[in-house]
Amino acid sequence: MLTVEGLNQRYGGSHILRGVSFEAPPGEVTVLLGRNGVGKTTLLKTLMGLVPAASGRVTFLGQELSRAPSHRRVQAGIGYVPQGREIFPRLTVEENLRMGLASLPGGARVPDRVFELFPALRTMLRRRGGDLSGGQQQQLAIARALAMRPRLLILDEPTEGIQPSVIQEIERVIRALAAEGSMAILLVEQYYEFARSLAGRYLVMQRGEIVRRGEGSAMERDGVRGLLAL
Numbered sequence: 001m002l003t004v005e006g007l008n009q010r011y012g013g014s015h016i017l018r019g020v021s022f023e024a025p026p027g028e029v030t031v032l033l034g035r036n037g038v039g040k041t042t043l044l045k046t047l048m049g050l051v052p053a054a055s056g057r058v059t060f061l062g063q064e065l066s067r068a069p070s071h072r073r074v075q076a077g078i079g080y081v082p083q084g085r086e087i088f089p090r091l092t093v094e095e096n097l098r099m100g101l102a103s104l105p106g107g108a109r110v111p112d113r114v115f116e117l118f119p120a121l122r123t124m125l126r127r128r129g130g131d132l133s134g135g136q137q138q139q140l141a142i143a144r145a146l147a148m149r150p151r152l153l154i155l156d157e158p159t160e161g162i163q164p165s166v167i168q169e170i171e172r173v174i175r176a177l178a179a180e181g182s183m184a185i186l187l188v189e190q191y192y193e194f195a196r197s198l199a200g201r202y203l204v205m206q207r208g209e210i211v212r213r214g215e216g217s218a219m220e221r222d223g224v225r226g227l228l229a230l
Contacts, residue, residue: 028200079150089130100147135166
């Protein structure tokens with residue numbers, strides 16, 4: 001579904017991404033791990049067209065998107081939940097969800113599936129996003145991305161600053177989405193146990209490069225935890 005080949009990205013004179021290549025297949029969670037500052041968020045922003053790639057290819061559902069603007073990538077079916085959530089605090093929950101429909105034809109409605117996955121949001125539609133707890137805001141950010149019916153969902157550290165009960169809810173949702181089989185999920189995460197519990201396959205990044213990859217079930221055997229502690 002998503003194929004990344006030889007992706008390079010530079011900030012000024014710094015070489016941030018160095019020949020990154022991987023695939024994210026449907027029906028599976030591909031987990032990207034690494035310590036702070038190794039280029040994970042830059043990779044996601046490059047995939048979304050928020051920062052330009054110096055070279056390399058990004059292909060999604062057979063479409064070449066390497067030079068496409070961000071709105072084209074969203075229209076192609078890529079949903080993005082950025083680190084820090086970035087909901088609109090002065091808009092209501094309903095208005096935030098409707099922002100997720102911007103890439104769809106006029107008259108599109110928030111899918112019922114969104115409220116099946118996050119039933120609490122249905123009771124909060126009139127509340128402003130800024131009045132929600134951090135965990136509720138994270139659920140809203142994921143729901144907003146799901147409203148546009150993505151074929152690829154990109155999540156940047158969804159457990160950051162979230163209470164354990166909501167982490168469990170988010171894990172349940174990600175697992176349910178992967179089990180449906182039609183969506184690819186790319187998850188960037190620092191919380192090792194959360195990542196290991198969901199990973200169909202894993203990637204470990206150091207200094208802008210993928211240095212280890214494998215099946216999620218092999219993360220302990222492959223010593224992934226130790227790589228993150230270095």
